[in-house]
Amino acid sequence: GAVVSQHPSWVICKSGTSVKIECRSLDFQATTMFWYRQFPKQSLMLMATSNEGSKATYEQGVEKDKFLINHASLTLSTLTVTSAHPEDSSFYICSARGPRAADTQYFGPGTRLTVL
């Protein structure tokens, strides 16, 4: 299957700092990328959907000013957690897919964010 990478795989930061997470589709063009977050023992929660060259669409309850998403190319999307706080500590997972209904959505390996 197609490969989606994330960087970094884990990050520890101090409260109040900003953290950027990169998501790349390595062998296909991702017209749409998604960002999820997952707390321990829970399911994945969709945060936002981004289409290449367009503004991201955020799910209800997700602060767009806190979680900045950029999808500048067909292979790269970034999530920036601004002014991170301990409650933002979580496992962040991106996924990517092509434009057709039959296109499979492939997930990255995830990024563990710990805010001290």
Next chain:
Amino acid sequence: LAKTTQPISMDSYEGQEVNITCSHNNIATNDYITWYQQFPSQGPRFIIQGYKTKVTNEVASLFIPADRKSSTLSLPRVSLSDTAVYYCLVGDEGDSSYKLIFGSGTRLLVRP
């Protein structure tokens, strides 16, 4: 809200066949059904995807009845390493992005 319903957990033994059934009563005409496997602290891994009837690959089979209101993932001869959470998802065509909303998944425990 997730568009699928599946058992919270299942137990099995090594070497057995495991069938996990998922209900998706409101599946739309253009929706595909996709199953993922997730291990702790990893991203979901694609298992299989189908639209109707039966799909088989090297790791699993997916059975979809004619009305498409349910689907069954079949894992032949499971091993201990198949212990994981399995998610059944259908795409949401509403905004053409086909976003996937995750339900609680099925926690499969394979015992020796």
